[in-house]
Amino acid sequence: MRSIDIHAHVTPQSYIKAMKEGQVWHGVGPGPLDIEPQLEWTPEQRIKDMDSLGVDVQVASTGAQFYYYGGDAQVIAAMHRECNDEVYQMTIDHPDRFKGLAQIPMQNVDLAIAELDRCVNQLGMAGAMIDDKVNGKTFDEPEFLPLWKAAEQMGAVFLIHQGGGTLVAPRTRSYHLPNTIGNLVDRAVTFASFVMGGVMDACPDLKICLAHGGGYACYGVGRMDRSWDVGRLPQIPQPPSAYLSRFYYDCLTHSESALRMLIDMAGIDKVVFGTDWPFDMQIDWPVAWVLSLESLTQDEKEAILWKNMEKLLGMSSD
Amino acid sequence: MRSIDMHAHISPEGYIRAVEAGEEWYGISGMSHEFHLAVPRTMWTPEQRLTDMDSLGVDVHVLSTNAVFYCYDRDANTVAAMDRECNDYVSQLTRDHPDRFAGLAALPMQDVAASATELERAMTQLGLKGAMIDDSVNGKTYDDPEFFPVWEVAEQTGAVVLIHQGMQTVVGERSTRYHLPNTIGNLVERAITYASFVFGGVMDKYPDLRICLSHGGGYTCFGAGRMDRGWQVRSEARVNLNKPPSTYLNQFWYDCLTHSEPALRMLIDSVGIDKVVFGTDWPFDMQIDWPVSWVLGLESLTQDEKEAILYKNLENLLGI
Numbered sequence: 042m043r044s045i046d047i048h049a050h051v052t053p054q055s056y057i058k059a060m061k062e063g064q065v066w067h068g069v070g071p072g073p074l075d076i077e078p079q080l081e082w083t084p085e086q087r088i089k090d091m092d093s094l095g096v097d098v099q100v101a102s103t104g105a106q107f108y109y110y111g112g113d114a115q116v117i118a119a120m121h122r123e124c125n126d127e128v129y130q131m132t133i134d135h136p137d138r139f140k141g142l143a144q145i146p147m148q149n150v151d152l153a154i155a156e157l158d159r160c161v162n163q164l165g166m167a168g169a170m171i172d173d174k175v176n177g178k179t180f181d182e183p184e185f186l187p188l189w190k191a192a193e194q195m196g197a198v199f200l201i202h203q204g205g206g207t208l209v210a211p212r213t214r215s216y217h218l219p220n221t222i223g224n225l226v227d228r229a230v231t232f233a234s235f236v237m238g239g240v241m242d243a244c245p246d247l248k249i250c251l252a253h254g255g256g257y258a259c260y261g262v263g264r265m266d267r268s269w270d271v272g273r274l275p276q277i278p279q280p281p282s283a284y285l286s287r288f289y290y291d292c293l294t295h296s297e298s299a300l301r302m303l304i305d306m307a308g309i310d311k312v313v314f315g316t317d318w319p320f321d322m323q324i325d326w327p328v329a330w331v332l333s334l335e336s337l338t339q340d341e342k343e344a345i346l347w348k349n350m351e352k353l354l355g356m357s358s359d
Numbered sequence: 360m361r362s363i364d365m366h367a368h369i370s371p372e373g374y375i376r377a378v379e380a381g382e383e384w385y386g387i388s389g390m391s392h393e394f395h396l397a398v399p400r401t402m403w404t405p406e407q408r409l410t411d412m413d414s415l416g417v418d419v420h421v422l423s424t425n426a427v428f429y430c431y432d433r434d435a436n437t438v439a440a441m442d443r444e445c446n447d448y449v450s451q452l453t454r455d456h457p458d459r460f461a462g463l464a465a466l467p468m469q470d471v472a473a474s475a476t477e478l479e480r481a482m483t484q485l486g487l488k489g490a491m492i493d494d495s496v497n498g499k500t501y502d503d504p505e506f507f508p509v510w511e512v513a514e515q516t517g518a519v520v521l522i523h524q525g526m527q528t529v530v531g532e533r534s535t536r537y538h539l540p541n542t543i544g545n546l547v548e549r550a551i552t553y554a555s556f557v558f559g560g561v562m563d564k565y566p567d568l569r570i571c572l573s574h575g576g577g578y579t580c581f582g583a584g585r586m587d588r589g590w591q592v593r594s595e596a597r598v599n600l601n602k603p604p605s606t607y608l609n610q611f612w613y614d615c616l617t618h619s620e621p622a623l624r625m626l627i628d629s630v631g632i633d634k635v636v637f638g639t640d641w642p643f644d645m646q647i648d649w650p651v652s653w654v655l656g657l658e659s660l661t662q663d664e665k666e667a668i669l670y671k672n673l674e675n676l677l678g679i
Contacts, residue, residue, distance in 0.1 A: 205433075222550050234536075257546065260578060261622075264574075
């Protein structure tokens with residue numbers, strides 16, 4: 042049984058080195074290095090951990106702390122090039138163990154397209170990981186449309202993953218709720234922005250993977266449909282639930298019943314393996330967890346663990 | 360088949376007269392007036408409402424004064440006086456039509472002592488069944504100890520507290536488009552409120568407190584797994600809580616307003632069939648159309664489950 046993890050993060054070694062030496066790194070620092078110990082690991086140490094977890098391939102994404110969409114676009118574009126070159130090097134050194142997702146400077150759509158093009162067409166990366174929003178803007182803003190069109194042409198995959206504050210934080214910062222509720226609501230808003238903003242109609246081949254199981258998107262879609270039923274969403278030809286199967290979702294639900302519902306609503310071909318390595322909110326022993334789920338068939342487990350990702354990333358070995 | 364609707368709103372008669380006359384009522388005018396004029400059913404007489412309930416097959420409305428009237432950010436004394444008038448009106452309707460109406464109070468939550476007093480009056484003198492309140496009060500969530508006196512009175516008097524968002528939800532900060540502050544916002548507000556009661560230790564401190572989360576409790580039951588994970592790995596999630604948050608799911612009640620059969624099925628399976636009650640959001644466009652028929656038509660529910668939702672659970676909860 043193979044397994045391919047689309048939700049696994051990396052911290053650039055160049056950043057770690059700069060912080061340890063008290064240097065400035067693309068406008069960041071100097072400052073303390075406050076990251077999980079695993080994020081300092083070399084690729085070889087990481088591979089040992091993957092072996093112990095039974096994970097064959099990580100689709101590595103530089104962590105969300107490196108979005109820096111509020112920073113100077115040229116400075117952050119250079120930072121992102123360095124991040125992406127490091128991830129690329131992992132994929133070259135260990136082509137059977139790592140694929141890559143790029144960081145792209147979303148505060149400047151032209152620069153974001155250029156870096157996505159470089160990463161996908163020159164470096165062989167799968168796509169990019171981006172936030173749910175860019176400096177307050179959601180992805181239905183027309184300024185982002187050229188990026189979706191370009192990605193569609195390249196066949197790039199976007200992994201959507203929150204960065205910084207979520208919608209819950211202004212109400213409460215207690216009990217880890219900005220993460221445990223906030224990540225999930227941010228993903229629902231992003232689903233809605235893509236769908237109701239007409240992006241999915243304008244870009245029929247766009248590949249979006251919503252992290253954290255798409256958050257509340259599938260469970261809450263009935264209420265979105267109701268607003269379509271009563272005429273509040275005239276701009277889309279179908280109710281929002283009809284678009285559920287247009288997205289991919291990782292399996293990071295921390296709930297078997299939620300994952301079962303996601304599969305039933307989005308389709309088993311749209312759910313992929315994703316663990317959030319190496320953070321505390323990850324799935325523990327993730328391959329074993331998927332394999333143990335009694336409400337999933339063996340075919341469904343294989344689809345999630347690797348088959349869907351092989352197709353999505355064009356890795357099919359047949 | 361009987362049916363009792365826990366989620367049905369009303370505007371006070373005195374206010375309706377003010378709208379018709381184009382006058383202020385306890386300082387309310389403007390957008391609220393426009394809102395009422397845009398939804399004629401908010402202006403209907405009790406008799407018109409009863410005729411509509413008959414056509415829908417709804418026997419009882421548990422009336423709650425519209426969320427427009429929360430006004431928690433306004434002068435507490437003014438709002439307390441307004442709420443007394445709201446509650447007197449609802450109480451009068453329940454006495455005029457005891458077989459068709461039960462009632463929930465409005466409370467001036469910006470003044471906790473006044474809210475406790477008014478809730479006690481509503482329960483002991485007005486014959487109401489509890490109160491409807493917002494998910495937050497001027498930015499404060501219900502884990503704030505300042506609200507404990509309200510829960511204490513609610514527990515002592517057996518009041519049911521229906522949680523229902525006010526005019527703004529947390530989604531508005533990100534997007535005001537596509538009706539998302541309602542369609543996503545209402546549901547996330549309810550999950551935050553569940554979490555505030557549970558992680559804040561309120562459900563342990565007041566084990567007999569009866570909270571009904573409207574809109575099916577929003578995203579609560581679907582998202583409980585991630586809250587449990589947060590409780591496992593984060594000390595700040597355990598400061599008041601010795602058990603995973605999902606273990607409290609069956610300590611709350613939930614209305615059936617999910618607009619989704621699989622969501623309702625998951626809710627029942629997560630919280631228990633005895634905790635799901637009928638609620639429609641009459642008379643707004645986000646209500647359930649032909650709600651009794653909708654429940655009766657659900658293929659994944661047994662007949663016993665449908666009866667539990669439509670009336671049996673609310674008969675038990677409200678003692679009617």
